[in-house]
Amino acid sequence: MNKKQKKVLIRIIVSLALMISLQFVPFDLLPLEQSYINIIQLICYMVPYLIIGYDILKKAVKGIKNKQIFDENFLMAVATVGAILLGEYEEGVAVMLFYQIGELFQSYAVGKSRRNISELMDIRPDYANIEREGKTERVDPDIVEIGSVIVVKPGEKVPIDGVVIEGNSTLNTSALTGESIPREVSAEDEVISGCINLDGVIKIRTTKEFGESTASKILELVENASSRKSKSENFISKFARVYTPAVCYGALALAILPPLVRMLAMGLEPAWGIWVYRALTFLVISCPCALVISIPLSFFAGIGGAGKQGILIKGSNYLETLADTKYVVFDKTGTMTLGVFEVSGIHHSALENEELIEYAALVESYSTHPISKSLQKAYGKEIDQSRISQVEEISGEGVTALVDGKKVAAGNHRLMKRLGIAYQECHSAATIVHMAVDGMYMGHIVISDVIKPHAKEAIAALKKTGVHKNIMLTGDSDKVARQVAADLEIDEVRSELLPGDKVAAVEELLSQKGAKETLAFVGDGINDAPVLARADIGIAMGALGSDAAIEAADIVLMDDDPLKIAKAIKIARKCIRIVYENIYFAIGIKVICLVLGALGIANMWLAIFADVGVMVLAVINAIRALFVAKL
Ligand code: ADP
Ligand code: MG
Numbered sequence: 001m002n003k004k005q006k007k008v009l010i011r012i013i014v015s016l017a018l019m020i021s022l023q024f025v026p027f028d029l030l031p032l033e034q035s036y037i038n039i040i041q042l043i044c045y046m047v048p049y050l051i052i053g054y055d056i057l058k059k060a061v062k063g064i065k066n067k068q069i070f071d072e073n074f075l076m077a078v079a080t081v082g083a084i085l086l087g088e089y090e091e092g093v094a095v096m097l098f099y100q101i102g103e104l105f106q107s108y109a110v111g112k113s114r115r116n117i118s119e120l121m122d123i124r125p126d127y128a129n130i131e132r133e134g135k136t137e138r139v140d141p142d143i144v145e146i147g148s149v150i151v152v153k154p155g156e157k158v159p160i161d162g163v164v165i166e167g168n169s170t171l172n173t174s175a176l177t178g179e180s181i182p183r184e185v186s187a188e189d190e191v192i193s194g195c196i197n198l199d200g201v202i203k204i205r206t207t208k209e210f211g212e213s214t215a216s217k218i219l220e221l222v223e224n225a226s227s228r229k230s231k232s233e234n235f236i237s238k239f240a241r242v243y244t245p246a247v248c249y250g251a252l253a254l255a256i257l258p259p260l261v262r263m264l265a266m267g268l269e270p271a272w273g274i275w276v277y278r279a280l281t282f283l284v285i286s287c288p289c290a291l292v293i294s295i296p297l298s299f300f301a302g303i304g305g306a307g308k309q310g311i312l313i314k315g316s317n318y319l320e321t322l323a324d325t326k327y328v329v330f331d332k333t334g335t336m337t338l339g340v341f342e343v344s345g346i347h348h349s350a351l352e353n354e355e356l357i358e359y360a361a362l363v364e365s366y367s368t369h370p371i372s373k374s375l376q377k378a379y380g381k382e383i384d385q386s387r388i389s390q391v392e393e394i395s396g397e398g399v400t401a402l403v404d405g406k407k408v409a410a411g412n413h414r415l416m417k418r419l420g421i422a423y424q425e426c427h428s429a430a431t432i433v434h435m436a437v438d439g440m441y442m443g444h445i446v447i448s449d450v451i452k453p454h455a456k457e458a459i460a461a462l463k464k465t466g467v468h469k470n471i472m473l474t475g476d477s478d479k480v481a482r483q484v485a486a487d488l489e490i491d492e493v494r495s496e497l498l499p500g501d502k503v504a505a506v507e508e509l510l511s512q513k514g515a516k517e518t519l520a521f522v523g524d525g526i527n528d529a530p531v532l533a534r535a536d537i538g539i540a541m542g543a544l545g546s547d548a549a550i551e552a553a554d555i556v557l558m559d560d561d562p563l564k565i566a567k568a569i570k571i572a573r574k575c576i577r578i579v580y581e582n583i584y585f586a587i588g589i590k591v592i593c594l595v596l597g598a599l600g601i602a603n604m605w606l607a608i609f610a611d612v613g614v615m616v617l618a619v620i621n622a623i624r625a626l627f628v629a630k631l
Contacts (some may be wrong), residue, residue, distance in 0.1 A: 125159030169200035302575030334524030339370030525549020
């Protein structure tokens with residue numbers, strides 16, 4: 001509980017104690033006239049009333065001044081002042097008291113779920129230890145330049161993305177990925193900011209600026225998440241805008257019309273007191289706090305719960321769309337496969353194998369494609385970038401560049417066709433990198449990728465959550481595509497697609513699906529960022545990799561685990577279900593109470609109990625969204 005909340009709690013206790021003590025004061029026995037007794041009683045009750053309600057009254061007055069009259073402060077102020085004017089002192093104080101208890105509970109609950117998120121977001125690095133002339137110096141991570149050497153000691157957070165140049169250690173990545181298994185790192189491993197160094201001292205050469213590093217990017221994302229409102233949230237704020245004035249006028253009518261009718265049409269006593277009291281009860285009941293608070297809180301909790309699992313959702317609107325997912329389209333490389341290719345053969349090589357690999361690694365040295373990284377790893381030596389110039393990467397085909405002054409090309413058969421080079425077909429069901437130097441075919445490198453450990457389970461889990469169809473799109477050869485699709489039991493596969501073809505394929509699928517069905521695309525952002533943006537929902541793998549993916553996607557899976565797709569859908573469904581439960585429950589109880597209040601069956605006590613009760617239940621229900629069901 002924070003200071004502000006503690007203060008409110010103290011006010012509640014003091015006011016409640018005073019109110020209870022007043023019950024034991026024998027006002028009737030005072031040797032005074034009744035009107036004096038009333039005044040003394042009023043003054044006595046004003047003390048607990050003002051202790052508990054002064055801020056609400058202040059806010060209500062401020063609202064009137066700012067011409068934003070109809071809010072819950074106004075409702076509470078009118079209802080309680082009205083009750084006191086009618087001589088119902090206890091009720092006036094009690095309504096204020098319960099209202100404040102409800103507010104306190106609510107702010108506590110919101111604070112708690114915010115803390116949950118910031119716990120997850122405990123990745124903001126505060127400083128970096130930079131190494132200068134053999135000494136380390138603690139600096140603001142913002143000023144560390146790319147290529148600087150930073151030292152991370154045990155217990156510290158990695159402040160900036162980079163590559164380990166010295167030392168071994170284990171990193172705790174759980175704040176980023178939700179994965180509890182620590183990751184071993186040693187020289188040449190890439191590390192991302194936000195991880196916590198557990199044991200050894202490591203030196204890191206930074207590869208990004210602080211602002212471009214993973215931790216900063218993620219924080220930026222999450223901070224912006226709540227500004228994207230979902231349909232239900234918009235509905236609630238519109239609803240409140242119409243609803244509150246409507247009930248205020250309703251209450252006014254209830255206070256005035258029946259007495260007038262009684263008096264003028266029926267010739268009876270007007271009974272103003274009864275009807276004004278009913279109108280005030282009506283006002284207390286009508287306060288829409290439960291809805292106004294519980295809906296955003298549910299979404300907030302849903303996003304927080306997902307975050308704890310390493311699933312970053314960029315806004316509550318995506319939870320709504322995600323819940324209706326019926327088609328899931330996958331990219332292959334890096335999404336369903338690890339994207340770590342092993343060289344499994346070299347065929348028809350006109351050069352020494354090592355030389356061919358060297359050319360391949362050099363020509364690929366500027367590419368971020370998983371194939372390129374794998375070839376550089378196969379080469380294994382430091383690359384002298386000055387040997388390479390005029391690099392050109394053709395999406396979905398390969399790369400060409402000048403290496404040592406020779407024109408080298410590495411890519412698939414499409415690239416060879418484009419360059420007019422005769423190539424040898426390969427019969428293995430693997431990915432082929434054809435190589436050409438100065439227009440001469442030099443043979444091909446056969447590389448194969450590994451399916452991700454959870455990929456098959458992920459497809460099965462999606463089917464179980466009610467996804468109609470899983471579709472895989474790939475730029476790779478038909479043979480490889482079919483093999484992977486068969487292994488994973490994917491329903492449909494389309495291969496040899498250029499990045500533009502992937503967009504077209506998704507557009508075609510989008511036009512076929514029903515209006516309420518959602519299509520999700522899952523990719524790694526390499527050669528598929530446009531598709532991520534085009535789908536109803538873009539889910540990016542590889543927060544540990546491509547920035548383009550994080551930018552273009554609506555949802556980011558921090559640890560590249562495809563099993564998290566089904567989990568994300570489950571979280572979204574649970575969250576939306578809770579939102580609807582709360583909407584129906586709160587509106588239902590409100591309507592019943594309003595009718596009872598108007599008929600004079602419900603008094604103000606019942607009204608305030610109903611209001612606070614509904615709110616507490618709705619908030620507790622909302623908090624459930626934080627806890628994610630097991631798959
Ligand atoms: P996927 O759909 O499997 O993610 P991409 O669209 O990224 O595939 O690439 C499709 C194909 O294009 C690859 O299978 C490969 O044959 C070729 N390719 C793309 N980039 C490169 C590269 N940098 N080096 C060699 N081949 C490449
Ligand atoms: Mg890809």
